[in-house]
Amino acid sequence: SYELTQPPSVSVSPGQTARITCSxxxxxxxxxxxxxxxxxQAPVLVIYKDSERPSGIxxxxxxSSSGTTVTLTISGVQAExxxxxxxxxxxxxxxxxxxxGTKLTVL
Amino acid sequence: EVQLVESxxxxxxxxxxxxxxxxxxxxxxxxxxxxxxRQAPGKGLEWVGFIRSKAxxxxxxxxxxxxxxxxxxxxxxxxxxxxxxNSLKTEDTAVYYCTRLGEGPYFDYWGQGTLVTVSS
Numbered sequence: 001s002y003e004l005t006q007p008p009s010v011s012v013s014p015g016q017t018a019r020i021t022c023s024x025x026x027x028x029x030x031x032x033x034x035x036x037x038x039x040x041q042a043p044v045l046v047i048y049k050d051s052e053r054p055s056g057i058x059x060x061x062x063x064s065s066s067g068t069t070v071t072l073t074i075s076g077v078q079a080e081x082x083x084x085x086x087x088x089x090x091x092x093x094x095x096x097x098x099x100x101g102t103k104l105t106v107l
Numbered sequence: 108e109v110q111l112v113e114s115x116x117x118x119x120x121x122x123x124x125x126x127x128x129x130x131x132x133x134x135x136x137x138x139x140x141x142x143x144x145r146q147a148p149g150k151g152l153e154w155v156g157f158i159r160s161k162a163x164x165x166x167x168x169x170x171x172x173x174x175x176x177x178x179x180x181x182x183x184x185x186x187x188x189x190x191x192x193n194s195l196k197t198e199d200t201a202v203y204y205c206t207r208l209g210e211g212p213y214f215d216y217w218g219q220g221t222l223v224t225v226s227s
Contacts, residue, residue, distance in 0.1 A: 033213040042217040096154035
């Protein structure tokens with residue numbers, strides 16, 4: 001079955017830039033989406049169609065794509081950005097796949 | 108304001124059934140596909156399945172882990188989506204989120220989730 005691979009954890013100091021990657025063979029053909037989930041809360045969409053930002057999401061969140069890897073970049077990380085981040089895409093049949101999630105720690 | 112409210116979760120024995128409901132408001136329910144996503148305790152997100160809008164046939168798709176046991180349906184007149192779960196297993200224990208599906212597919216709005224615990 002199709003898989004999306006994320007690093008389990010990323011650590012960054014406040015004000016620095018965090019980059020979370022997601023790799024998958026179908027990513028050159030399928031859009032990627034990113035969700036932020038804070039403890040005890042439902043996930044929130046932060047990036048759609050590789051690099052689009054929903055209304056209400058801060059400009060410091062951005063997304064990019066290169067080949068089989070997509071990247072969520074958080075510029076000027078703030079303490080409130082500490083959360084789990086999940087990438088999501090679709091397989092060749094259009095069925096949904098999630099990455100395993102990345103825990104972002106703000107030191 | 109888009110709102111999705113799940114209900115119906117609880118404790119159920121292995122092998123039994125449970126039906127979850129998702130009551131939607133703040134948008135034209137019938138125009139959108141709806142989906143369920145679950146999260147086992149301390150684990151990541153897992154897509155369960157989705158139902159297309161009537162305009163796209165109202166057809167369904169499921170993850171392999173639940174196919175044949177779970178059924179998603181919708182009542183557009185009431186703005187409710189359902190998840191019928193049969194032959195439940197302990198590994199189905201999770202918070203179940205109702206989501207609205209954007210074109211992609213992706214999940215643009217999420218409910219707060221309802222906990223389903225499968226245990227004897």
